[in-house]
Amino acid sequence: MNQNLTYQVALTKIPMVGLWTARLLIKTCGSAEAVFSESKKTLAKIPRISPAIVNNILAADPEALSAPDLEFLHEHKIKPLFFTDPAYPSRLKPFSDSPMILYYKGKANLNADRIVSIVGTRTPTEKGKMICEEIVEGLLKYNVLVISGLAYGIDITAHQKCLSLQIPTIGVLGHGMNQIYPAAHKPIAARMLEQGGILTQFGPDKGPEREHFPMRNAVVAGMSDAVIVVETARKGGSMITAELANDYHRDVFAVPGRLNDPFSKGCNHLIKSHKAQLLESAEDIAYVMRWTKQEAAKQKQKALFPQLNENEKNILNLIRETHQINIDQLAYQAKLNSSEMATLILKLEFKGLIKTLPGKRFVLVQ
Numbered sequence: 001m002n003q004n005l006t007y008q009v010a011l012t013k014i015p016m017v018g019l020w021t022a023r024l025l026i027k028t029c030g031s032a033e034a035v036f037s038e039s040k041k042t043l044a045k046i047p048r049i050s051p052a053i054v055n056n057i058l059a060a061d062p063e064a065l066s067a068p069d070l071e072f073l074h075e076h077k078i079k080p081l082f083f084t085d086p087a088y089p090s091r092l093k094p095f096s097d098s099p100m101i102l103y104y105k106g107k108a109n110l111n112a113d114r115i116v117s118i119v120g121t122r123t124p125t126e127k128g129k130m131i132c133e134e135i136v137e138g139l140l141k142y143n144v145l146v147i148s149g150l151a152y153g154i155d156i157t158a159h160q161k162c163l164s165l166q167i168p169t170i171g172v173l174g175h176g177m178n179q180i181y182p183a184a185h186k187p188i189a190a191r192m193l194e195q196g197g198i199l200t201q202f203g204p205d206k207g208p209e210r211e212h213f214p215m216r217n218a219v220v221a222g223m224s225d226a227v228i229v230v231e232t233a234r235k236g237g238s239m240i241t242a243e244l245a246n247d248y249h250r251d252v253f254a255v256p257g258r259l260n261d262p263f264s265k266g267c268n269h270l271i272k273s274h275k276a277q278l279l280e281s282a283e284d285i286a287y288v289m290r291w292t293k294q295e296a297a298k299q300k301q302k303a304l305f306p307q308l309n310e311n312e313k314n315i316l317n318l319i320r321e322t323h324q325i326n327i328d329q330l331a332y333q334a335k336l337n338s339s340e341m342a343t344l345i346l347k348l349e350f351k352g353l354i355k356t357l358p359g360k361r362f363v364l365v366q
Contacts, residue, residue, distance in 0.1 A: 007308040008082040009069050012203075016053045019083065019100045024048065026084070031293075036062050055172035072204040078105045078177055089113070089322045092222045094329050095248060099219065103177055105198015108168040110223070112145040114291065117220045117245075119238040120154025120230035120329035122144035124144055124217050125263055128231035129157045131255055135228060136161040138282025142291050147172060147220055149213075149237075150185055150198070154230045163191055172223075173200040174216035175208040226285055229254040229276060234264035239266050246275050249326055249361045251288060253279035311336070315344055319354060319362050327360040 011022055011032045011252060022032075028046050029035045043054045071131060073080055079260050080090040081102045089110045092098040103184075105108065118132065136146065146162050148155040150171035162169035171192055173181070177200060180186040189198055199213070202217060217237055221227055221244040229252065232238035245252045254276035257264020265337060270276035277288060285291075308316070318333050319325055325333075331341045345362065348354045354362050 003031050004031060005037055005080060005082070006066045006070065007062050008101060009066035009080065010060060011035060013065045014053075014060055015056050016050070016148055017056070018096075018154065019098055019099075020096045021049070021053065022100050023083070030318045033080070036060065049309035068144060068205070069203050071179070073103065076105070076177065078103050080104075082111075087111070089223045091224070092219065093321075094325060095222055095335075097218060098222060102199055102201055102219075103203070104197060104199045104349050105177065106193050106199075108170055108171065108196040109146055110170070110199070112168070114142060114144040114289075115147060115224045116144050116285070117147040117224035117227045117241070118154065118158040118230065119148060119217075119220065119227065119232075119241045121232050121236065121238065121263060122151055122155075123230045124157065128154065128255075128263060132157045132230045133161045135230070135255075135279075135282050136167065137165060139285070140167060142286055143280070147224055149174070149216060149220055150180070151237075152182060154238075156185055156188065159188060159192060163188070163195060166195060169196040170223075171196075171198045172216050172220050173198060173202070174212040176200060176202045176204040176206040177206060178204045179207070181208040209282070215235055217241040218244050220250050221250060224250060226251040226253060226277060226289060228285070229267055230268060231255065231257070231263045233262055234265040234269060236266065239270075240267075242270055242276060245267075249357070251285075252276040253285055253288075254286065280343050311340075311344055312348060315348060316353060316364065327362070 011017060017186065025035045027033060029038050040054060040058055043049060043057060043152060044051065057182060081104055083093065083100055087110060092366065120128065120132065127364055128217065136158055138305055146158060146169045147166055148158045150156065150159065159169050159171060169192055171189055175181055178187045192198060201215065217240050221241050227245040227250055228237050229242050242252050252270065254267035254270040254277060256271055257267055271278050279285065314334055315330065318330060327341065331338060334341065349356065354364055
């Protein structure tokens with residue numbers, strides 16, 4: 001493990017330092033290591049870095065803070081992914097509430113071309129489990145990575161069906177990797193390491209605390225291109241994931257159910273309130289996501305790229321990295337004003353390289 005990792009892990013343990021603050025500190029100082037070597041005077045001059053944060057950094061012992069975690073990671077062959085790591089999920093990077101660091105063990109690419117999350121109730125009906133399995137089977141031909149939370153019910157149904165079909169699948173945990181919760185899913189998690197992996201934002205010493213699971217749900221929503229809700233009550237973790245997915249401008253799909261069926265109230269509400277599209281099969285997802293045209297679109301993009309100027313290429317690269325991005329985020333990252341951005345977007349749409357989604361979001365034409 002590189003030396004800078006000591007400081008990266010230590011930075012995650014500094015009180016009051018979240019992802020936004022860490023980004024600002026690293027951008028100003030140059031690296032996580034440099035943050036800890038800066039003087040109090042220099043740190044105090046950084047905009048929006050409070051005296052309390054400065055004091056917390058100066059009082060920290062990076063090696064003491066990170067040593068227990070690094071020892072555990074090395075022993076169990078777990079890969080830490082700081083947000084500056086190229087392997088860190090690019091879909092998460094635009095969001096200020098994304099984890100500063102992730103811990104990953106497995107073989108799947110966290111930046112796969114197509115990523116779908118499947119969520120639902122922990123107590124599904126037999127019909128719900130059957131529908132979940134049919135959706136997973138329908139996704140097989142689209143070469144997707146399937147994400148879920150390794151929980152009882154729909155989560156584990158999706159993971160198990162993926163394993164049976166050799167579809168890569170990632171379990172996002174609400175605790176550290178010193179355990180698997182629920183314990184009954186430990187054998188399944190072990191199988192997933194060979195065909196996908198397990199991922200968490202929590203250090204090895206963190207247990208499955210109640211407040212961790214909404215944070216886990218945010219990663220499930222943010223990492224994906226689309227979130228599928230199979231069965232859910234009106235309230236619960238699946239509804240939180242769907243709401244977060246909408247906030248992150250992800251496509252949400254919900255399987256409808258009978259009126260007054262408690263297992264379908266959440267899905268029906270999402271569809272009725274236009275927060276999810278009605279889902280009957282995997283083909284609905286492919287149609288909305290335009291997956292069937294991927295190869296032709298790639299050839300078209302390749303042919304047109306020589307005709308693009310640097311700003312246009314930069315915009316396309318930013319959209320590709322984030323998969324979906326709204327106009328404000330795009331303008332900020334491209335360092336362009338609103339007039340320049342509007343002109344570029346119009347040109348790229350005319351060339352058939354991007355399309356506009358509701359909420360002034362943009363995706364590459366596939």
